Amino acid sequence: MSARARALALAALVLAAPAGSRALGAPPSPAIGYLANEPTPASVPVLRQALADLGWSEGRTLRVWYRYAQGKPALYPRHAEDLVRLGVAVIVAATPPAVEAARQATARIPIVMVSTDDPVSRGFVASLAAPGGNVTGITTFAAEASARRVALLAQLVPGLRRVAVLWNPANPSAALDLRHTQAAARALGLELAPVEARVDSDLRPALAAIEARRAGALLVLGDALFLAHRRRLTTFAERQRLPAVYPLGEFADVGGLLAWGPSGPETFRRAAVFVDKLLRGARPGDLPVERPRRMELVVNLRAARALRLPIPAALLREADRVLQ
Structure with missing residues (x-):
C-alpha cells in the first residue's frame, strides 16, 4: 500500500x-x-x-x-x-x-x-x-400515603369491613407504615388483618394466610420483596377476587387494580x-435527601373489569394514569 x-x-x-x-x-x-x-x-x-x-x-x-x-x-x-x-x-x-x-x-x-x-x-x-x-x-x-391508600380501599369497596395487609417486619420503616395504616383504618371503622412476609419463601404461606382471613380487600405495603414479586401478588389478588391497593405504579402496570405512591x-x-x-x-x-415531589394515582381498568368492580367517576378524574 x-x-x-x-x-x-x-x-x-x-x-x-x-x-x-x-x-x-x-x-x-x-x-x-x-x-x-x-x-x-x-x-x-x-x-x-x-x-x-x-x-x-x-x-x-x-x-x-x-x-x-x-x-x-x-x-x-x-x-x-x-x-x-x-x-x-x-x-x-x-x-x-x-x-x-x-x-x-x-x-x-x-x-x-x-x-x-x-x-x-x-x-x-x-x-x-x-x-x-x-x-x-x-x-x-411519605407517612400520609398510608392513610390515603386505606381511604382509597374504603372508596372502592362499599361496606368494606376487613382489610388484609401484607407487610415485611424486617423492613425498618414497615412498622411505622403499619402504625399509620392502623390509625387510618380505625378512623374509618375498618379491621386490619396484618400478614407477614420477610423473604421469598414466606410468600406462599403469606398468601395462604391472606386467603384464610377472608378479608374484603388487600393492602400491600412498600417493600423491595413485594416489588420484585409484584406480578405474583397482583395475579393472586385477581384470582381471589380481592380489590387491592399497592404502593407503586409498577404494580398497576402488571395487573394491579390501583396504586398510590411516588411517581x-x-x-x-x-x-x-x-x-x-x-x-x-x-x-x-x-446533598440533602429529597422526599417525593409527586405522588401518582394509577387505575387499571382491566383489573377492575376482572373483579367486576366499578371505579367511581371521581376517582377516574383524579387518576394520573388510567390503564385500559
Missing part, C-alpha cells in the same frame, strides 16, 4: 470512530454503575434520558454498567463489588438491598439511592438534611440530577 493510500485509510478510520475517541490521549468518559433488581419502564429509560438532558449521553460522554439481581438478593453484594472493581464514579442503587450492598462494598464511591423508604432508620444516612457519608438520593416514604419516572429524573451533581464534584454527604 502506498503512503497516500495508508494516509487515506487512517483518515477514514478516524472519521468513523466515535467522537469521544478521536482525541488521542483524551481521558475516558466517566462511568456510573446501576444496581437494581431488574430494569423497568419507569427506571432505566427515564434515567438514561434525564442524564442525556443534563449532558451525559450514554456511549458518548458517559459509560454505564448495569447489574441486576433478577429476584436473587444474594447477587447484590457480588454485583456491587464488581461495580467497585470497574472503577465507577457513582453507583445508582434502585432498591434498599442494592443500597446496602453498595454501602458494604465501598465507603468512597458516591451512592444515589432510589425508591428507598426510610434511609435514616435503615442507617443509610445520618439525617435527610445532612446525610453524611457517601449516600444520598431520594426517599419514597417512578419523576423519582428517576431526580436521581439523574443527583448523579449530575456528583459527577461535577459535589460531595454526597452535602
Whole structure:
C-alpha cells in the first residue's frame, strides 16, 4: 500500500470512530454503575434520558454498567463489588438491598439511592438534611400515603369491613407504615388483618394466610420483596377476587387494580440530577435527601373489569394514569 493510500485509510478510520475517541490521549468518559433488581419502564429509560438532558449521553460522554439481581438478593453484594472493581464514579442503587450492598462494598464511591423508604432508620444516612457519608438520593416514604391508600380501599369497596395487609417486619420503616395504616383504618371503622412476609419463601404461606382471613380487600405495603414479586401478588389478588391497593405504579402496570405512591419516572429524573451533581464534584454527604415531589394515582381498568368492580367517576378524574 502506498503512503497516500495508508494516509487515506487512517483518515477514514478516524472519521468513523466515535467522537469521544478521536482525541488521542483524551481521558475516558466517566462511568456510573446501576444496581437494581431488574430494569423497568419507569427506571432505566427515564434515567438514561434525564442524564442525556443534563449532558451525559450514554456511549458518548458517559459509560454505564448495569447489574441486576433478577429476584436473587444474594447477587447484590457480588454485583456491587464488581461495580467497585470497574472503577465507577457513582453507583445508582434502585432498591434498599442494592443500597446496602453498595454501602458494604465501598465507603468512597458516591451512592444515589432510589425508591428507598426510610434511609435514616435503615442507617443509610445520618439525617435527610445532612446525610453524611457517601449516600444520598431520594426517599419514597411519605407517612400520609398510608392513610390515603386505606381511604382509597374504603372508596372502592362499599361496606368494606376487613382489610388484609401484607407487610415485611424486617423492613425498618414497615412498622411505622403499619402504625399509620392502623390509625387510618380505625378512623374509618375498618379491621386490619396484618400478614407477614420477610423473604421469598414466606410468600406462599403469606398468601395462604391472606386467603384464610377472608378479608374484603388487600393492602400491600412498600417493600423491595413485594416489588420484585409484584406480578405474583397482583395475579393472586385477581384470582381471589380481592380489590387491592399497592404502593407503586409498577404494580398497576402488571395487573394491579390501583396504586398510590411516588411517581417512578419523576423519582428517576431526580436521581439523574443527583448523579449530575456528583459527577461535577459535589460531595454526597452535602446533598440533602429529597422526599417525593409527586405522588401518582394509577387505575387499571382491566383489573377492575376482572373483579367486576366499578371505579367511581371521581376517582377516574383524579387518576394520573388510567390503564385500559
